[in-house]
Amino acid sequence: MNISEAAKSSGLPVKTVRYYADIGLVEPSSRSDAGYRIYNDATVRRLSFIRRARTFDFSVAECRELMDLYQNQDRTSAEVKKIASKRLEEIEIKQKELQALHDDLSHLVKACRGDERPDCPIIDFLG
Amino acid sequence: MNISEAAKSSGLPVKTVRYYADIGLVEPSSRSDAGYRIYNDATVRRLSFIRRARTFDFSVAECRELMDLYQNQDRTSAEVKKIASKRLEEIEIKQKELQALHDDLSHLVKACRGDERPDCPIIDFLG
DNA sequence: CTTGACCTTCCAGTTACTGGAAGACCTATG
DNA sequence: CATAGGTCTTCCAGTAACTGGAAGGTCAAG
Structure with a gap:
């Protein structure tokens, strides 16, 4: 998936997806030879996760915290x-x-x- | 009134009063010889006006608009x-x-x- | 091969302040 | 009169979370 597909699929603007990559919140799963960001299902799920959390008024910092918990199997x-x-x-x-x-x-x-x-x-x- | 008195009297932080002067929203009535901002009752009233309007979620741009209405005798x-x-x-x-x-x-x-x-x-x- | 859509990076701007540094000034006390 | 500490000044930078735009590379269709 390129960035516009990932954006559409996650419900975020392209600019925002790129921004999240820049700040290291959700990095693309890989890059194409031309340097295009490539997203897979897992990374798109994370984008959706963030979008939902943001609609709940979680700050990006809190989203980061939640993401860590989300990905941590040992969290309570x-x-x-x-x-x-x-x-x-x-x-x-x-x-x-x-x-x-x-x-x-x-x-x-x-x-x-x-x-x-x-x-x-x-x-x-x-x- | 110097800036800290004006701030106290209007209920705004000093920094904000200075900021409002900078953006030309509420300019001090004059300056002392040393360059200190001086506020009189009229300018302090305007600061209070803005503070109230801001608590009503009016943007600064809208405050400017309201100020214009306020100061314009012909407004309806x-x-x-x-x-x-x-x-x-x-x-x-x-x-x-x-x-x-x-x-x-x-x-x-x-x-x-x-x-x-x-x-x-x-x-x-x-x- | 060209056209146009899409991608990249980087830089600037948004809103309404807020923090801090460097330096001038003012007031009170010894 | 000196000095200490509080207040004032300007200016620069940073905040949150993007958003817009320029310059230029890439890709798919015709």
């Missing part, structure tokens, strides 16, 4: 759960912040008449 | 409401995504025993 599920739980906590904090943001802003938008006159509670609040 | 509340409403929609989309993320991940974390054994539904799912 406790190690994995620890990382995932930490991520979950962070997501929950984010959710609360976003909710507060939403409540305040929606309150202000509702209070703003949105007509031609310049007085507006959003601006009053912000200023 | 409709313009301001339009920008804020757009932002609110984005926040709602983000909330949905974050909720989905949370549901999936919490499901996995619950399903993972987190013990000494290597089998782990989180890894199974990601891989």
Whole structure:
């Protein structure tokens, strides 16, 4: 598989696949004579793994950590759960912040008449 | 007010106040003979304005836009409401995504025993 | 053989800061 | 008046995770 096939198959942009190779996160299984990156099923699986983990908001550093666990036969599920739980906590904090943001802003938008006159509670609040 | 007082009063880090001056978002009202940035009540209000807007997830570019509206006497509340409403929609989309993320991940974390054994539904799912 | 799509590397830019170094300045104390 | 330590300045570099683009090599079809 060349890079565009691997990209399509893993659901990542080509640029990102190349980037992951550059930073040593997922290296191609080999190179063609012309220097083209070649991916096999295993490496594409890793790319998919990363893509999924990224949709879960795992940082690339955490992905690297997870990859190590993924490939390590001796790891315990406790190690994995620890990382995932930490991520979950962070997501929950984010959710609360976003909710507060939403409540305040929606309150202000509702209070703003949105007509031609310049007085507006959003601006009053912000200023 | 020197920069650290302005920072404290506006609730922003000193570095950020300096940064906002650099990018021309909020310039100090003047400079001392020694070149120190001097802020007055009006400029500090603008800093607070930006800080609030940023907590609402407005980008700096959007803050600039809001600042223009704020300082332009002829702006209508409709313009301001339009920008804020757009932002609110984005926040709602983000909330949905974050909720989905949370549901999936919490499901996995619950399903993972987190013990000494290597089998782990989180890894199974990601891989 | 040519055309056009695809591949390579490398460099720069994105967002909104943040950290740190080098050096000027300001304030308080002995 | 000297000095110590805190604050200010500018400038440079780095962050995260890509993304865009230029210059040039490669490959498959017609």
